[in-house]
Amino acid sequence: MSDQPSTGIRVNKFLSEAGYCSRREADKYVDLGIITINGEKVVMGMKVQPGDEVRVNDKLIGTKAKSVYIAVNKPQGITCTTDQHIDGNIVDYVNYPERIFPIGRLDKPSEGLILMTNDGDIVNKILRAGNNHEKEYVVTVDKKIDHNFIFDMSNGVPILDTVTNKCKVVQTGPQSFNIILTQGLNRQIRRMCEHFGFRVRKLKRMRIMNLTLDNIKAGEWRHLTQNEMRELNGMLAHSHKTAPGYKPEKTEAVTEPKRRSNNKPLINSNRERNRDHRRNERREPKKATYAYTPAKK
Numbered sequence: 001m002s003d004q005p006s007t008g009i010r011v012n013k014f015l016s017e018a019g020y021c022s023r024r025e026a027d028k029y030v031d032l033g034i035i036t037i038n039g040e041k042v043v044m045g046m047k048v049q050p051g052d053e054v055r056v057n058d059k060l061i062g063t064k065a066k067s068v069y070i071a072v073n074k075p076q077g078i079t080c081t082t083d084q085h086i087d088g089n090i091v092d093y094v095n096y097p098e099r100i101f102p103i104g105r106l107d108k109p110s111e112g113l114i115l116m117t118n119d120g121d122i123v124n125k126i127l128r129a130g131n132n133h134e135k136e137y138v139v140t141v142d143k144k145i146d147h148n149f150i151f152d153m154s155n156g157v158p159i160l161d162t163v164t165n166k167c168k169v170v171q172t173g174p175q176s177f178n179i180i181l182t183q184g185l186n187r188q189i190r191r192m193c194e195h196f197g198f199r200v201r202k203l204k205r206m207r208i209m210n211l212t213l214d215n216i217k218a219g220e221w222r223h224l225t226q227n228e229m230r231e232l233n234g235m236l237a238h239s240h241k242t243a244p245g246y247k248p249e250k251t252e253a254v255t256e257p258k259r260r261s262n263n264k265p266l267i268n269s270n271r272e273r274n275r276d277h278r279r280n281e282r283r284e285p286k287k288a289t290y291a292y293t294p295a296k297k
Contacts, residue, residue, distance in 0.1 A: 008047035011035060014054060018061050019099040019118050022082075029056055067119045068100055069229060072221040073213055074114045080105040090114070094221055103127065104184055112137070112205030113213050116221075125239040126209070129165065129183035133235070136207040139189060140176045141198040149196060150177065159191040175201075209235055 009017075012026035021029070027044070029035050035042040036055045048054055054061045072094060074080070080102045081089050090102055094116060103115040104127050117123070126133055150171050156163040168180040179189060190200045206213055210231045216222055224232070 008049040008052075010045070010047055011037070011042050011054070013120075014048040015056070015061060016120055017118075020056065020061050021099075023120075067117070068096070068098060069115065069117050069119070069122075069224040070094070070096070070100070070221050071211055071213075071216060071224060072102075072114050072116055073216040073218050074106055074111055075219045076109055076111050079108050080114060090116070106205055107187055107190075110203040110205065111218070112203075113208055113211065113216075114205070115208060115211065122236065125236045127184060128240060131236075131239040132182045133209050133239070134180050134182055134207070135184070135205060135209075136178065136180045137189060138172070138176065138178055138202075138204045138206055139193070139200060140173075140202040141193055142175070142201050143198060144174050145171060145177065145198070147171070149198070152196060153177075153179065153192055157192040157195050159188070159195060160185055164188065164192060178206075 011030060012023040015021050015026040015029075015035075016023045020026075026035070030042050030044055033041055034057050036058075037046065037048060037052050039053075072090070074090065077088055078093050079086055079089050082091050082101045083089060084092055088108075091100070094100070096116070098118060100116045100118050103117060103123050106112060106114045115126070125131060150169050153167075154169045155166055162185075164185065165181075165183050167182070170178045172178055181188065185191070189203060193200050211224065211228060
């Protein structure tokens with residue numbers, strides 16, 4: 001095993017990409033001391049080099065598994081989670097012979113397209129809102145909609161202490177519409193509709209970027225084609241896994257308190273901290289204003 005820390009990949013990533021376990025599970029195995037590289041017990045931060053022999057509980061782990069990408073037409077009632085203790089989880093439902101996981105989520109009452117893979121690198125490239133990748137849905141609500149509803153849904157809706165990005169919304173029927181999002185807040189479409197007094201009766205995702213439900217019956221799945229993957233990778237070529245400019249926080253060493261000129265310690269006492277806390281509480285945040293005004297009945 002090479003001593004050069006600048007090469008190779010971390011053990012947790014190696015095991016994840018090999019399809020053995022998640023990175024979090026791998027970290028637990030490191031703590032338990034059951035992972036070895038070339039017979040040497042692994043410690044946190046150790047890296048795997050090309051040609052290294054990695055074992056977990058003395059079981060030899062192969063090199064990176066072949067990447068898997070499948071499209072699933074999820075029916076209602078299936079939960080998009082890898083937790084196999086939950087009844088109706090999508091991993092058990094698809095029952096793929098290798099370890100795969102969903103890219104993002106589609107809530108339990110919703111149906112439609114969900115992608116699954118064993119490639120952890122592609123996930124944030126698709127999901128991160130800053131990459132502006134489209135996801136299209138067909139939605140039916142509990143009462144009639146009008147052009148005011150379509151306009152307001154399109155231009156940002158206050159939910160979850162933020163305002164949604166502007167999006168494209170097209171009315172398709174008296175109580176139905178298509179919506180194209182580039183972000184994925186928790187239950188976003190349902191919360192947007194609820195803000196205007198509507199409840200979603202049916203929600204179906206039809207498209208993720210260039211991938212659609214074409215030729216996939218409800219409850220079935222298929223592998224992505226070479227042409228689909230070529231086009232998808234082209235669209236992801238300039239996408240970021242993290243926000244541009246992101247840097248992990250550095251942990252600073254604890255130093256001895258500075259002293260004043262009169263040689264008395266500079267101590268941030270409980271009294272001072274409480275005073276600062278009360279001062280901050282008195283500062284009320286600015287209230288955001290929104291253009292939407294509910295129509296009078």
